[in-house]
Amino acid sequence: MVEIRVPTLGESVTEATIGQWLKKEGDTVAADEPVVELETDKVSVEVPAPAAGVLSKITAQEGDTVELNALLGEIGGEGASSGAVAPKAEEKPASNGAAAVKETEAGAGQEVEITAPSSGESVTEADIGEWLVKVGDYVKVDDPIVSLETDKAAVDVPAPVSGTLKEIVAEAGATVAVGDVLGIITSGEAAEGRAPSAKPADQTQETAAPQTEVHQNQQSQGALSPAPRRIIEQNGLDAGSIQGTGRGGRITKGDALNALNQVSQQQEAKQAKAPSAPKELGEREERVKMSRLRQTIARRLKESQETAAQLTTFNDVDMTAVMAARSQYKDLFEKKHGVKLGFMGFFVKAAIQALREVPEVNAEIDGQDIIYKNHYDIGIAVGTEKGLVVPVVRDADMKSLAQIEKDIGDYGRRARDGDLKLEEMQGGTFTITNGGVYGSLMSTPILNMPQSGILGMHRIEKRPIAVGDKIEIRPMMYLALSYDHRIVDGKGAVTFLVRIKENLEDPQRLLLDL
Structure with a gap:
């Protein structure tokens, strides 16, 4: 029997709310597979299974507030005592957490994903600082290709293989979670100089609208964790208008609090008498978004x-x-x-x-x-x-x-x-x-x-x-x-x-x- 406990969530964070169980009792889980989502006042964190086996017991229910190292559940069954599962033969472990390779050897022409690495136990997301290469550029394995900014430091993500940068999925300034795809490399020397395959603009627009509709429908149907649901219901917020930053576009507690703060600010602005329109910046001024750090x-x-x-x-x-x-x-x-x-x-x-x-x-x-x-x-x-x-x-x-x-x-x-x-x-x-x-x-x-x-x-x-x-x-x-x-x-x-x-x-x- 292996216990699932609340991990360290950051130097100043001492408790969290059970947002959502991603598995139910009796489900089979693999080692390191996310099983439960915790929400703090700052971030949403997925807790991985410490071992492979069967989720035999859920101790803390959704909506409960738990402290560090509190017992969340138990995993039993074969392999639960080992705490580790050997990777399948056809899989290749990610290099420094920065890529997922579909086969043991990345052959010429194979598409390899560049993913956001983990930058520490309490860091779950980062901003894209800048891309150091552009689509169509040839890169060598371990060359830095994109810079990520967390609230602690800047991190350069290396190329997982040699090849040509085919596509940039997350543009500069975007916020990404650990494991999100940042871009795609077409591996192999043969890929050097290959022109990138761009998606037609009309195809992108056609696929974007249904995804937005699905996201809004999911939120309007109540697919929310207990913590953000309480904030939304108690304050009469519109769930469909809140942009979720959690995995899969889920609305987190922090998203709901940010939305509530924005509504309060808008109400205060309406009540205040504005003598003139907001000042627009001219050529002698520049507005720059503050870095996370x-x-x-x-x-x-x-x-x-x-x-x-x-x-x-x-x-x-x-x-x-x-x-x-x-x-x-x-x-x-x-x-x-x-x-x-x-x-x-x-x-x-x-x-x-x-x-x-x-x-x-x-x-x-x-x-x-x-x-x-x-x-x-x-x-x-x-x-x-x-x-x-x-x-x-x-x-x-x-x-x-x-x-x-x-x-x-x-x-x-x-x-x-x-x-x-x-x-x-x-x-x-x-x-x-x-x-x-x-x-x-x-x-x-x-x-x-x-x-x-x-x-x-x-x-x-x-x-x-x-x-x-x-x-x-x-x-x-x-x-x-x-x-x-x-x-x-x-x-x-x-x-x-x-x-x-x-x-x-x-x-x-x-x-x-x-």
């Missing part, structure tokens, strides 16, 4: 401000000792470890020492509880052309200065190339951001929720300071600690920054663990 950044920053009682405290640090050590050992360090000695490694080590002394800065609030972290996973904010991402250096307290610098350098390169994995940007306990690389003198960073602290670095600037009874010119940097005042008191925040200052002004303290 930028939308997520905006939403999370606003949620952070509204959730935490944020406060920022400042200090400055004399960087003379760190700069001297870096200047003295940078060549030897790079020769031995193959990586440049930067400032960030010193700050990570100094922050860990301070977090040990002030553990509430390394904690988070969960409801009415405080979760103290006994590990140190330090997020490093990295700016890219598409927005800010925060990859995490795992178990930084167990790593050498050289390994920390290697990890940060690798994350920075892959962040700018859009190659970071979703799991590499989740689960940090504390974050460091360096606005100094852009010339910032002082700033108040916003918390990376649910963390309770973030350290802001700034540019190094020579300033006159009092050293004993003398005035000297020293390289100084302002430090800023933004913290959640619900869990971190002012004393703890100030102590934290003072410890970082002491560790950086006397780096031997880091070596001696003082």
